[in-house]
Amino acid sequence: MTMTILLGAYVFMLAAFLGFQIIAKVPALLHTPLMAFTNAISGISLVASLHAAGAVHYSTTSRVLGCVAVICATINVVGGFLITDRMLKMFRKKPGAKP
Amino acid sequence: MMALLSSGGETGGVRFVHVAYLVASFLFLLGLRGLTHPDSARRGTLFAAMGMLVAVVGTIWPHEGMSYGYIVAGLAIGTVIGIPMGLKIPMTKMPERIALSHSFGGLAVALVGVVEYLQGNAQSDKFHMGATGFEVLLGALTFTGSIMAFGKLQGILPGKPSTFPFQNFITVGALVVAVAAIVYMIFVPTAAPVFYGVFGLALILGVLLVLPIGGADMPVVICLLNSYAGLAAAASGFVFDNNVLIICGALDGGSGFILALLMSKAMNRSFANVLFGAFGSDSAAAAAGPAKTGVAVNEATVEEAAEVLKASSSVIVIPGYGMAVAQAQHAVRDLAGILEKNGTRVRYAIHPVAGRMPGHMNVLLAEANVPYDQLFDLDQINDDFASTDAVLVVGANDVVNPAAKNSPGSPIYGMPVFNCDQAKAVLVLKRSMNPGFAGIENELFIHPKTMMVFGDAKQTLSKIVGALKEGH
Numbered sequence: 023m024t025m026t027i028l029l030g031a032y033v034f035m036l037a038a039f040l041g042f043q044i045i046a047k048v049p050a051l052l053h054t055p056l057m058a059f060t061n062a063i064s065g066i067s068l069v070a071s072l073h074a075a076g077a078v079h080y081s082t083t084s085r086v087l088g089c090v091a092v093i094c095a096t097i098n099v100v101g102g103f104l105i106t107d108r109m110l111k112m113f114r115k116k117p118g119a120k121p
Numbered sequence: 122m123m124a125l126l127s128s129g130g131e132t133g134g135v136r137f138v139h140v141a142y143l144v145a146s147f148l149f150l151l152g153l154r155g156l157t158h159p160d161s162a163r164r165g166t167l168f169a170a171m172g173m174l175v176a177v178v179g180t181i182w183p184h185e186g187m188s189y190g191y192i193v194a195g196l197a198i199g200t201v202i203g204i205p206m207g208l209k210i211p212m213t214k215m216p217e218r219i220a221l222s223h224s225f226g227g228l229a230v231a232l233v234g235v236v237e238y239l240q241g242n243a244q245s246d247k248f249h250m251g252a253t254g255f256e257v258l259l260g261a262l263t264f265t266g267s268i269m270a271f272g273k274l275q276g277i278l279p280g281k282p283s284t285f286p287f288q289n290f291i292t293v294g295a296l297v298v299a300v301a302a303i304v305y306m307i308f309v310p311t312a313a314p315v316f317y318g319v320f321g322l323a324l325i326l327g328v329l330l331v332l333p334i335g336g337a338d339m340p341v342v343i344c345l346l347n348s349y350a351g352l353a354a355a356a357s358g359f360v361f362d363n364n365v366l367i368i369c370g371a372l373d374g375g376s377g378f379i380l381a382l383l384m385s386k387a388m389n390r391s392f393a394n395v396l397f398g399a400f401g402s403d404s405a406a407a408a409a410g411p412a413k414t415g416v417a418v419n420e421a422t423v424e425e426a427a428e429v430l431k432a433s434s435s436v437i438v439i440p441g442y443g444m445a446v447a448q449a450q451h452a453v454r455d456l457a458g459i460l461e462k463n464g465t466r467v468r469y470a471i472h473p474v475a476g477r478m479p480g481h482m483n484v485l486l487a488e489a490n491v492p493y494d495q496l497f498d499l500d501q502i503n504d505d506f507a508s509t510d511a512v513l514v515v516g517a518n519d520v521v522n523p524a525a526k527n528s529p530g531s532p533i534y535g536m537p538v539f540n541c542d543q544a545k546a547v548l549v550l551k552r553s554m555n556p557g558f559a560g561i562e563n564e565l566f567i568h569p570k571t572m573m574v575f576g577d578a579k580q581t582l583s584k585i586v587g588a589l590k591e592g593h
Contacts, residue, residue: 026362027248033364034355037371040150045376047157050473050498053380053480054215056156057347061222063149063169064354064373067230069142069180070361074236075191076181084236089191091236094229096199097206098222099177103170104207105218110166112487113159115494 055109062102068095141179142365148172149369159493176365212488213445216343216477220271223346227263227327230256230353235320237360244310252359254303254316258323259353265327267346273336274477280336289397292329295322330396337442337519339477340384341395348377380479387473387499389525389535418554421572423581426548427588429572430456433510433546435466437502439539440482441475443516443552443578452582453515454489459589468495470502470539472520499537507543514541514549514565516578521549522563547571550578 048056074080074088148168155165181192210218234257237243243253272278299322302315309315334342355370357363385395421429430436438457444450457467469491475482483496506512514521524531525538541547547570554566554575565571574581 027359030359030362030364030367033367034358034371037368038375041153041372041375042379044150044153044157045372045379049157049159050383050471050480051483051493051496052156052159052162054219054478054484055162055480056376057219057343057380057478057480058215058222059153059156059166059169060347060351060373060376061219061226063152063173063369064226064351065229066145066149066173066176066366066369067226067233067354067357068173069176070233070357070363070366071195071229072177072180072192074233075195076187076189078186078188080236080240084239085191087232087236087239089195091229091232092192092195093199093202094225094232096196097203097225098229099173100200100203101206102203102222103166103173104204105210106166107163108208109212109215109484109487110159110163112484112490113162113493114487114490115159115492 051113052110055106058102058106058109062099062106065095065099065102068092068099071095137182138179141175141182142363145172145176145179146365146368148175149365149372153372212484213448215484216339216481217271217274219478220267220274220343220346223343223350224264224267224271226350227260227267227346227353229260230350230357231260231264231320231323233357234260234360238313238316243360247307247310249360250310251303251307252356254306254319256353256356256360257316257320258299258303258326259349259356261320261323262327262330263346263349263353265324266331266342266349267327269328269331270339270342270346273331273334274339282333282335284333288329288333292326292397295326295329299323299326333397334395336477337474338388338395340474340479340481341381341388341392343478344377344381344384345392345396346377348374348381351375351377384474384479387537388533389537418567419569419572421548421574423574423584424588426572426574426581427585427592429511429546429548430460430465430513430585431463431589431592433460433465435509436460436468436511436513437506437509437544438467438469438513438515439475439517439521439541440469440471440486440515441517441520442477442481443518443550445476445481445485445516447516447578449515449579449582450485450489450491452579452586453486454491455586456513456582456589457491459586468497468502468505470497470499472499472517472539475517475520499539503537503540506540509544511546511548512539512541512544514547514551515582516550518551518563521565523565523568524563527564541565542568542570545570549573550581551575552577 071091075085075092149172152165152169155161234253237253243250273280299319302319351370351373355367358366358370460467471482521539521541523542525533525536
C-alpha cells in the first residue's frame with residue numbers, strides 16, 4: 023500500500039516536472055489553445071467516472087452520479103479537443119484562404 | 122474498484138487496461154509537446170485525442186462486473202452536448218467557454234469522489250480517505266468558482282468585485298475549516314455528515330473565492346481554476362492509484378499554475394493581491410484620486426485618423442478586451458490589409474493580460490486571418506515603439522497606461538506596459554472617455570501625441586477603411 027502511494031508521488035513529481043518544462047516552451051501565441059488542450063486531457067477523469075457508472079455492484083445512486091460525471095467529463099473531452107483543433111486550424115504563417 | 126483501476130491486480134483484463142493507460146500517457150505528453158510550435162500543434166492535439174480514445178476503450182473493454190447502460194447514456198449525452206460546445210461557440214466567447222468547461226471538470230471529479238465515499242471505498246485506509254477529501258474539496262470549489270467566473274464574464278453577474286465586511290477572513294476561515302474537516306475524516310472516516318459538509322463548504326468556498334475578483338483579473342483566476350481542476354484530477358488519481366489520472370492532473374495543474382504566474386507577473390501583482398485584493402472595487406477607485414475633469418482631449422475625426430495611418434510606414438496595433446467586445450478583429454484585419462497594400466509594415470503587440478484569458482487576442486486575430494508571425498509579445502516588441510510611426514490602440518486601456526511607469530501612487534504602478542508614448546503618433550479607438558474598469562485615469566489619452574477617436578471600434582475601423590479607400 024505505502025509503496026503504491028509512493029509510486030504515485032513519484033509519477034506526480036515527474037509528470038509535474040516534465041509538464042513545467044514543456045509548458046514553459048509553449049509560446050504566448052498558443053496560450054488559449056493550451057488551456058483548451060489541458061482542459062480536454064484533464065477530461066481523463068472520464069475513466070474514473072466510467073467505472074463508477076458501469077460497476078454492477080454499485081448502488082443506483084452511485085451509478086447515477088457516475089453517469090452525471092461521465093456526461094460532464096465527456097463534454098470536456100469531446101468539446102475540448104474539437105475546440106482546440108478549431109483554434110489551431112486558424113493559426114497560419116501566411117494569410118491564406120479561410121478555413 | 123481498487124483491483125480494477127489500480128496497479129495491484131494480476132488478471133489479463135487489468136493488465137490490458139494498464140497498457141492502455143501507459144500508451145495514453147505517452148500520447149498526452151507527445152501531444153503537449155506538439156503545442157510548443159504552431160506548426161506541430163494540430164498534430165499534437167490529434168495524438169492526445171487518440172490517447173484519450175485508447176484510455177476510454179481500455180476502461181470500458183468488456184470485463185466482469187461491468188454493465189453498459191449508464192456508460193452509453195453518459196457518453197452519448199456528453200457527446201451531443203460537447204460537439205456544439207466545440208464547434209459552435211464563437212472565438213470571442215472563449216473565456217466563457219473555458220470557464221464553463223472547468224466547472225464541468227470540477228463537478229465530474231467531485232462526483233466521483235462522492236461515489237467512492239458512498240461505496241465505502243474511500244474509507245479503506247487513511248491515505249485514500251484524505252485523497253478523496255481533497256478530491257472533493259478541489260473539485261467542488263472548481264465547480265462553483267468556475268460558474269462564478271463564467272457568470273462574471275458573461276455579464277450575468279456584476280463584473281466589478283463584490284465585497285462585504287470580513288470577506289477575506291471568512292474565505293480563509295472557510296478554507297481552514299474545510300481542510301480541518303478532511304483531517305478529521307482521515308481519523309474518523311465514518312463521519313458521513315462531515316464528509317458531505319466538506320462538499321457543501323467547498324461549493325460555498327468556490328463562490329467566495331471568485332466573488333471579490335474583477336473582470337480584468339479574470340486571466341489569473343481562469344488559470345488558477347485550471348490549476349485547481351488539474352489538482353483535483355491528480356487527487357482522484359491517488360484515490361484510484363491510477364497513474365494516467367495523476368499524470369494528466371499534474372500536467373493540467375502545472376499548466377494552469379504556470380499561466381497564472383505569467384499573468385500575475387504581467388500585472389506586477391502577487392497571487393494574494395489578485396485573490397484578496399478586490400482590485401478595481403470602489404475603494405480602489407477612490408484611492409486613485411478624484412477623476413480629473415476638463416482635461417483637454419485631442420479628439421480626432423475618422424478622416425484625420427486615416428491621414429495619420431496613410432502617412433505612416435510602420436504601424437503597431439495594440440488590441441485589448443474592447444476589441445473582443447466590439448468583435449472588431451475582422452475590421453482590424455481589413456484596415457491592416459489596406460495599409461499593407463500601401464507598403465506600411467503592420468505588426469500587433471499583444472500584452473499577456475490583454476483580454477480575459479491568456480492568448481485571447483492571438484486567437485481572435487488568428488480567426489481574422491492575421492498571420493501569426495505578425496503577432497508579438499510585450500518583450501519582443503517593446504523596444505520597437507521608438508522607431509514606429511503610429512500606434513493604433515483598439516480597446517486596450519491599462520496595458521498602455523504610462524502611469525504604470527511614471528506614477529508610484531497608481532494602483533497599476535510597476536505593471537509592464539507598452540511604450541506607446543515613444544511612437545511618433547498614437548491613435549486610440551475608445552467608446553468614451555470613461556476610465557477603465559479599475560477607475561484609473563489614463564494619461565496616454567491626454568498625451569499631446571495622442572488622437573482619440575470615439576465610437577464603437579468596429580464601426581470606427583470600417584469608417585477609417587472607407588476613408589483610406591476613398592483617398593486612392
